[in-house]
Amino acid sequence: MYFIIDNNARGRKFRVSGIYNTGLAEFDEMYVFGDIRHIRKLNGWDETLVSGIEINLNDFSELNTMAEKVYDIIGYKLNTQTIKQLYPQIFDWIEIQDLNVLIILILMALVSGITMISTLLILILEHTRDIGMLKAMGATNASIRKIFIYASVNITFWGLLWGNSIALALIFLQKQFAFIPLPEDSYFVSSVPVAIGFPGILLINLATILICTIMMLIPSLVVRYISPVKAIRFE
Template structure:
């Protein structure tokens, strides 16, 4: 029989007037709360980063190929598709889609209002999966017609500002050689992504309209977007694409195009790291306090065991087993509480957020098994290390004095 484990069970299950019993419950609750906070913090961070990354990439894909001399205006210099090697890029492992696009700054005018926008022209093969999820009314533009399609997709912000609804006509004006030229479109649908900076700006339509306005042929575009299967491959694939396209073209990631958004996202990593460190320390200090109380309450028992010949290492094991039980139960309840709340938030979104400030309407949460295991193992490791500190007190307990201890 493992007598250390047997005695530790008696210690932690001791009933009656035991002073340590409520302390054990408080300790379990403290470790549980700390783990819950850590798991939820990581889930919110990962969920938030994924949501914002996916939304920004939905507008501009993960990688863009444009002319080297393009400035930061909304009308980049044109490029020729033969310089891009679309087929070769599409064959790169990890590339989900390659789509040419055209950009043209314009003004939407109604009888009462005017609003500056950017018309983003795409081809019939464009991947609309992102906008199909964000569609709030109407339908996606039909670009499969022989002639340039008049369908456009606008945001709910523009629709509210200018009083548009699906099916309405929309007149947009463009400046060509210092002359205003108008084009009439039909609003096929309205989308809402929650990214105010983008929603107020972009209107999606047929790239052939922009090519005609700029007097380009079908082989001339503003740039080429590349969508990837995994965001984590963005740096590696960007280098591959850069070595594939013509020397006259530049390859930029979505992080380089919108650094202010991604820098803001990365700042959140520091906040969560601070929370993780603080919660781990709280759990460790809780374990130290509980173990010291257990040792203090059972000082006479320790003296008796030493008098009977028990080694100091064996006595230390008794209390390490006891606090290991506390840590284990704390982790169990912490996982149950955290994963339950994460699942509930994923399904119901019961915790809302102001979308104008955070780009999402409710707190986004996502966490994988590796993160759960790492946080649990790290918390357990901290608790085990903290156990060793107060357990060293046992070696200084003298049996004669301990047996007289009250």
């Protein structure tokens, strides 16, 4: 391996003990992990000198705050750079993926809501005679609406149960076997990365139940326009 220092090439022999692959060409083609003593010897540094120090954080949300604190400590002669400043294109790509996920979730919520509305309308039409008989027996519109809303919530619950079970099974299989591949050149990873976040799963499930229940209030209003006399004659 040759090092260019002050326009002079210096050759050194090394033994390659391993090859790493991050999926990021910027790292794989440019960076080599080695003993820092070789670099110090080539540059004439003592054991106290380094070209930079890398700080890892447990909480990524504190990135900018910690960068400012470190900058205040080291003084004006040195500089700090966050990983976002070093590799902005990677984080821009991640933000695009997050936006895509948000759009997909909104579309899925709309499709689910429309499906539930259609299902509830079908249930109401199928039980028109029953609704008429209940009204003739003194049942109020509110009490009849509650029956159909409870039925819709029950359908939503079982749908979520099956959906969560299938999703968790697929996530587990993907995590173990990586059966869904991705082109590394475009996505920086060789397979679809997955992780199970139970707080997020719980939040999505609660939001789904709440949104679907609210959307069920609209078709349930049809109950108040059903006449008992006409409903009993309804075929």
